[in-house]
Amino acid sequence: xxxxxxxxxxxxxxxxxxxxxxxxxxxxxxxxxxxxxxxxxxxxxxxxxxxxxxxxxxxxxxxxxxxxxxxxxxxxxxxxxxxxxxxxxxxxxxxxxxxxxxxxxxxxxxxxxxxxxxxxxxxxxxxxxxxxxxxxxxxxxxxxxxxxxxxxxxxxxxxxxxxxxxxxxxxxxxxxxxxxxxxxxxxxxxxxxxxxxxxxxxxxxxxxxxxxxxxxxxxxxxxxxxxxxxxxxxxxxxxxxxxxxxxxxxxxxxxxxxxxxxxxxxxxxxxxxxxxxxxxxxxxxxxxxxxxxxx
Amino acid sequence: xxxxxxxxxxxxxxxxxxxxxxxxxxxxxxxxxxxxxxxxxxxxxxxxxxxxxxxxxxxxxxxxxxxxxxxxxxxxxxxxxxxxxxxxxxxxxxxxxxxxxxxxxxxxxxxxxxxxxxxxxxxxxxxxxxxxxxxxxxxxxxxxxxxxxxxxxxxxxxxxxxxxxxxxxxxxxxxxxxxxxxxxxxxxxxxxxxxxxxxxxxxxxxxxxxxxxxxxxxxxxxxxxxxxxxxxxxxxxxxxxxxxxxxxxxxxxxxxxxxxxxxxxxxxxxxxxxxxxxxxxxxxxxxxxxxxxxxxxxxxxxxxxxxxxxxxxxxxxxx
Amino acid sequence: xxxxxxxxxxxxxxxxxxxxxxxxxxxxxxxxxxxxxxxxxxxxxxxxxxxxxxxxxxxxxxxxxxxxxxxxxxxxxxxxxxxxxxxxxxxxxxxxxxxxxxxxxxxxxxxxxxxxxxxxxxxxxxxxxxxxxxxxxxxxxxxxxxxxxxxxxxxxxxxxxxxxxxxxxxxxxxxxxxxxxxxxxxxxxxxxxxxxxxxxxxxxxxxxxxxxxxxxxxxxxxxxxxxxxxxxxxxxxxxxxxxxxxxxxx
Numbered sequence: 095x096x097x098x099x100x101x102x103x104x105x106x107x108x109x110x111x112x113x114x115x116x117x118x119x120x121x122x123x124x125x126x127x128x129x130x131x132x133x134x135x136x137x138x139x140x141x142x143x144x145x146x147x148x149x150x151x152x153x154x155x156x157x158x159x160x161x162x163x164x165x166x167x168x169x170x171x172x173x174x175x176x177x178x179x180x181x182x183x184x185x186x187x188x189x190x191x192x193x194x195x196x197x198x199x200x201x202x203x204x205x206x207x208x209x210x211x212x213x214x215x216x217x218x219x220x221x222x223x224x225x226x227x228x229x230x231x232x233x234x235x236x237x238x239x240x241x242x243x244x245x246x247x248x249x250x251x252x253x254x255x256x257x258x259x260x261x262x263x264x265x266x267x268x269x270x271x272x273x274x275x276x277x278x279x280x281x282x283x284x285x286x287x288x289x290x291x292x293x294x295x296x297x298x299x300x301x302x303x304x305x306x307x308x309x310x311x312x313x314x315x316x317x318x319x320x321x322x323x324x325x326x327x328x329x330x331x332x333x334x335x336x337x338x339x340x341x342x343x344x345x346x347x348x349x350x351x352x353x354x355x356x357x358x359x360x361x362x363x364x365x366x367x368x369x370x371x372x373x374x375x376x377x378x379x380x381x382x383x384x385x386x387x388x389x
Numbered sequence: 390x391x392x393x394x395x396x397x398x399x400x401x402x403x404x405x406x407x408x409x410x411x412x413x414x415x416x417x418x419x420x421x422x423x424x425x426x427x428x429x430x431x432x433x434x435x436x437x438x439x440x441x442x443x444x445x446x447x448x449x450x451x452x453x454x455x456x457x458x459x460x461x462x463x464x465x466x467x468x469x470x471x472x473x474x475x476x477x478x479x480x481x482x483x484x485x486x487x488x489x490x491x492x493x494x495x496x497x498x499x500x501x502x503x504x505x506x507x508x509x510x511x512x513x514x515x516x517x518x519x520x521x522x523x524x525x526x527x528x529x530x531x532x533x534x535x536x537x538x539x540x541x542x543x544x545x546x547x548x549x550x551x552x553x554x555x556x557x558x559x560x561x562x563x564x565x566x567x568x569x570x571x572x573x574x575x576x577x578x579x580x581x582x583x584x585x586x587x588x589x590x591x592x593x594x595x596x597x598x599x600x601x602x603x604x605x606x607x608x609x610x611x612x613x614x615x616x617x618x619x620x621x622x623x624x625x626x627x628x629x630x631x632x633x634x635x636x637x638x639x640x641x642x643x644x645x646x647x648x649x650x651x652x653x654x655x656x657x658x659x660x661x662x663x664x665x666x667x668x669x670x671x672x673x674x675x676x677x678x679x680x681x682x683x684x685x686x687x688x689x690x691x692x693x694x695x696x697x698x699x700x701x702x703x704x705x706x707x708x
Numbered sequence: 709x710x711x712x713x714x715x716x717x718x719x720x721x722x723x724x725x726x727x728x729x730x731x732x733x734x735x736x737x738x739x740x741x742x743x744x745x746x747x748x749x750x751x752x753x754x755x756x757x758x759x760x761x762x763x764x765x766x767x768x769x770x771x772x773x774x775x776x777x778x779x780x781x782x783x784x785x786x787x788x789x790x791x792x793x794x795x796x797x798x799x800x801x802x803x804x805x806x807x808x809x810x811x812x813x814x815x816x817x818x819x820x821x822x823x824x825x826x827x828x829x830x831x832x833x834x835x836x837x838x839x840x841x842x843x844x845x846x847x848x849x850x851x852x853x854x855x856x857x858x859x860x861x862x863x864x865x866x867x868x869x870x871x872x873x874x875x876x877x878x879x880x881x882x883x884x885x886x887x888x889x890x891x892x893x894x895x896x897x898x899x900x901x902x903x904x905x906x907x908x909x910x911x912x913x914x915x916x917x918x919x920x921x922x923x924x925x926x927x928x929x930x931x932x933x934x935x936x937x938x939x940x941x942x943x944x945x946x947x948x949x950x951x952x953x954x955x956x957x958x
Contacts, residue, residue, distance in 0.1 A: 131503050182683055195682055196679065198636075202672065203675040374496045374508075566822045571822035574819045576802065580800055584797045589783075
């Protein structure tokens, strides 16, 4: 493996990792703050991708505006889902099981709705002008859109860090993750907080779907592939652990990128194996503190 | 009182036997026979699955793993060794599933709640990937077609009655388990695992036991299916298969032994009817189950029993 | 006579906080005793270390001369220590009878039976009914446990423990959340059960009337340390206890 090839794989892995992280961070946010496992998170990714197709390819909206609007659109659907569906089962006996079930139903419904609206054929989105070709660094030619994704990922990480650590909203969200009842006692509107978190997380998912659309073709099954991958990332990093998701995404992204070179056929197995190993030996995630087992 | 409940129990089984026993008489088309066979097999799958979820409180999103294994042992044995290995393959599949369930189960019981669900999903997807990629041996995405049962069992009506016998016997066995002291302990594990420890019973040990039992019966369902479809396919392992059995169970009612039984019939019939009009049946199923989860969480059987209970109470008060 | 339960310099700390600090206790067979102390004194923690929920950092928990430290709660239950909880710990969706019956079956080592229906285990049913009668719950046998009144749930919790035929029974605040009338009834009932089942009984309680009425020996815990130990009269007159805990109540 020569150096330039190594760099290429590294960049490719980083791109995958960034997209994975962007989706997974939404999943982990909902779990961490709301204790909700959103199995349908991948479907919001898919909604974002299709909205982007609709706006950018069909309606010829400006690419960057289209990205943002797609994210907002997915977030809106997320808010509707939270208010009308998930909120109704909070606190029910066997809640975790019903959450998984409810969001599984959402996958089925959204999948079919997307098929009805956009059909089953593959959709493509052109890369925005200025990011169609490669960038030359030394004798390396790196696709500029990949670099763009990586940069966007870094921006989101920094922004998220700022929001979580420096703003009141972030502090509320972090407090909610620890003790929801106390927040209520402090006079904070807990249901509203939950809805907003759900909206932000699904918007992030939709935005990622739109961002990834020029790289991957948009298909009705996209949500399902994405949820399994981001699930793996979240489990590895620790459910509800924002930074863990980042590390998990990097690990899986690079593992896949280099795995494909070494054992092309079996590379997809690696991520499952890693997830299984983590769940067995440190179920709370590689990057989360070990929990004290409750008596 | 006791004779009455015994009578009810017997008549319940008799009704089931008669209804399903008469299917080949009235439903003569291959399609209808096929549908009835599917219903029977999914009844077994769903009931075995619910021994984990409804009874013990362990939501597995990966029972498709054993469904696929049961089927692939039969299918691959017939493919490589010939038709005579159909039933031995089924038996070997059950034993192998029990061993694999023991090994995987030992790892699964270390985690609880959502993590358990995710880990079951991960194992099933891992197996799916292996079967998918191991093209030379498993046929990958193409699966294996043209798998025939030996001798007289290749006759669909004979095979139907074979399925009926096995499924009814299995359900009967599972019901005995559910209403035995062991089943009682499982319900207790579901409701209050900490207290179970103070009864001197090991929670995880019991969870492991029922995980193996459930998986073996799920594998049996998979093995039986090979003779109906005469093929095996990687879709049997895929996570939506695990999802479908969950939908059935919740449709029928998770806290009733016969919930999955009714749910499987309902879901397959809905699929069949809706499927005839539109290809978007998962939209319909998804919406129906969504409404069930939100408004009728006890499922068809649970809500029916509650209605009946209320009605009887009313009658008692009135009289 | 040898003590039934003997704690030898048991210590337990969470982080820097010593929740059990060098506790030495000897409980004689047949004794009925109370543990009192302010909230956070480490009373429940002490129970948890006896029943195997928590591992003491150092020290020994000797039951009938054998050290229990390191054994699982499951094993400790069968060596003869039963326990009822501060917040009643039941199987809410099962009938009152089955709550007790499953404990009887566990003691008879029949919970692995997966073939015979529950109804056929007549001996367990009889034993369960006998316990329900002792508790005065027999008329509620067929109701679901979650339907019971709070006080009855606490009794059922005790019943589950009794079904395991313990020699030593630990009750964690048996009258918590009860009305004064209910307390009086429960107090008499506990005394009755103690005699009827030939128990050695230790209870944690905040109701001082009950403590001084039925306990032969009272032990006072404060900040993880055994502050005093003695007959109800001795404790009532102990200056340290009065300043530390009983205060102006007396």
